[in-house]
Amino acid sequence: MKEFDIIVAGAGPAGLYAAYTASLNDLSVLVLEKDEEIGKPILCAEGVSNRTLELFFDKFPQEIIRNSFSKLIVKYNDSISYTDIPDMGVILNRELFDKYIALLAVNSGVIIKTNEPVINGNRENNKMIIETNANKYIASIFIAADGVESKCARYFGINTTTELNDIYSCCEYILTHDSISEKEIIFDYSPKFARYGYTWVFPRGGNEANIGLGVIPSKSKKKAKDILNEYIELNYKNANILEKKAGAVPVNPLRKPYSDNLLIVGDAGKYVDPITGGGIDNALRTGRLAALTAIRAIRMNDLSEKAMKYYTDLIKRDNLFSLKMQLKLKIIMENMKERELDEMFKSILSMLNNKEILSNEFYESINGLQGLFERIKQFGLLMKGIASKRTMIRILLKLLWV
Numbered sequence: 213m214k215e216f217d218i219i220v221a222g223a224g225p226a227g228l229y230a231a232y233t234a235s236l237n238d239l240s241v242l243v244l245e246k247d248e249e250i251g252k253p254i255l256c257a258e259g260v261s262n263r264t265l266e267l268f269f270d271k272f273p274q275e276i277i278r279n280s281f282s283k284l285i286v287k288y289n290d291s292i293s294y295t296d297i298p299d300m301g302v303i304l305n306r307e308l309f310d311k312y313i314a315l316l317a318v319n320s321g322v323i324i325k326t327n328e329p330v331i332n333g334n335r336e337n338n339k340m341i342i343e344t345n346a347n348k349y350i351a352s353i354f355i356a357a358d359g360v361e362s363k364c365a366r367y368f369g370i371n372t373t374t375e376l377n378d379i380y381s382c383c384e385y386i387l388t389h390d391s392i393s394e395k396e397i398i399f400d401y402s403p404k405f406a407r408y409g410y411t412w413v414f415p416r417g418g419n420e421a422n423i424g425l426g427v428i429p430s431k432s433k434k435k436a437k438d439i440l441n442e443y444i445e446l447n448y449k450n451a452n453i454l455e456k457k458a459g460a461v462p463v464n465p466l467r468k469p470y471s472d473n474l475l476i477v478g479d480a481g482k483y484v485d486p487i488t489g490g491g492i493d494n495a496l497r498t499g500r501l502a503a504l505t506a507i508r509a510i511r512m513n514d515l516s517e518k519a520m521k522y523y524t525d526l527i528k529r530d531n532l533f534s535l536k537m538q539l540k541l542k543i544i545m546e547n548m549k550e551r552e553l554d555e556m557f558k559s560i561l562s563m564l565n566n567k568e569i570l571s572n573e574f575y576e577s578i579n580g581l582q583g584l585f586e587r588i589k590q591f592g593l594l595m596k597g598i599a600s601k602r603t604m605i606r607i608l609l610k611l612l613w614v
């Protein structure tokens with residue numbers, strides 16, 4: 213059996229970035245991927261902030277970017293806001309993006325094997341025995357990066373079941389329509405379509421867009437696909453639909469995404485933002501933090517659960533803290549009456565309208581929120597996710613950097 217310092221299951225952004233980071237630090241790393249090709253199939257609207265790309269990549273290749281947007285449109289029933297966001301983000305080509313991280317990883321020494329799903333695992337004598345459809349391998353540390361349908365951590369006794377309220381069922385169409393502008397990114401929170409979720413229009417260049425929505429299946433009376441069809445019929449009549457896809461987004465991070473010799477990253481750890489559905493940034497982030505934990509553990513020759521807990525310590529220090537806050541907001545918004553939602557969105561939209569928001573200002577105000585959040589927590593206002601609606605509206609407004 214071939215032995216590695218680290219074996220990663222899953223060649224998405226989380227697993228590949230973990231592998232790349234560990235390999236840069238001279239660890240031997242094997243990545244095992246279920247599918248035949250990296251970056252295929254992809255289920256993603258491909259939106260990401262420029263800041264994420266700056267944080268994780270030197271000289272990010274421009275050919276991986278499909279389109280740059282510069283205007284944010286937020287809709288809620290008949291209310292609408294227009295905000296200039298000239299340097300905020302881009303729409304990626306995810307297939308090329310995943311392949312690019314794979315290339316960085318391979319160039320730094322990582323071995324990637326595709327068409328080789330992990331099908332079982334055992335812990336023996338402080339080592340991980342990883343079984344695929346073709347081989348058995350040994351590693352000091354195993355990183356489960358196998359996405360939303362993650363099973364790999366279960367081979368080692370971790371319960372990764374997602375509660376029904378903690379998953380968005382998503383449907384997305386790639387289409388062309390004359391009314392689509394390549395500069396406008398749209399979030400639509402109108403409850404008649406996505407009462408427990410959101411609708412997005414992400415421009416891919418020209419008049420092509422990825423239009424999709426996510427709903428909580430246990431709360432929504434209709435299926436995501438049926439609501440999306442109604443949305444498109446009403447807003448993009450006679451659109452030319454090029455592709456239809458469906459998938460899921462898990463939104464409540466695992467309480468303990470580690471155990472002896474094991475770390476869980478990205479969607480497998482359920483690190484997706486419940487308000488925007490964004491998971492690429494968190495996948496890269498958790499991938500990097502898991503690799504740093506593994507590097508430290510191997511250097512200290514301590515692969516115990518206690519050493520692995522360093523991963524969640526790093527997560528707490530990182531701005532992943534905002535996920536926790538977004539989750540509380542999700543719960544509060546779900547429990548709001550429609551009249552309260554109306555009031556809240558109308559005030560948010562009127563504050564966003566006709567503003568210009570620059571990326572650095574946005575992230576400065578987000579960072580400033582950590583202090584605010586800590587103070588509120590201290591006073592017990594967010595105990596069990598229940599605060600006065602007025603307080604939550606104030607927090608939400610702050611969150612939206614206005």
Ligand SMILES: Cc1cc2nc3c(=O)[nH]c(=O)nc-3n(C[C@H](O)[C@H](O)[C@H](O)COP(=O)(O)OP(=O)(O)OC[C@H]3O[C@@H](n4cnc5c(N)ncnc54)[C@H](O)[C@@H]3O)c2cc1C
Nearest residue numbers: 222224225226246257258259330359459478479490491492
């Ligand atoms: C419809 C939709 C739209 C989205 N839009 C956006 C967006 O616009 N912006 C954004 O930031 N996020 C978006 N997301 C979320 C984002 O796609 C994910 O958060 C991100 O892909 C997570 O990366 P990951 O590496 O954790 O998992 P994945 O990218 O899912 O990678 C997991 C990999 O593991 C492999 N695998 C699975 N099982 C095994 C196994 N047993 N052995 C080996 N390999 C295995 C899979 O084949 C896959 O390659 C969207 C999600 C959906 C569903």
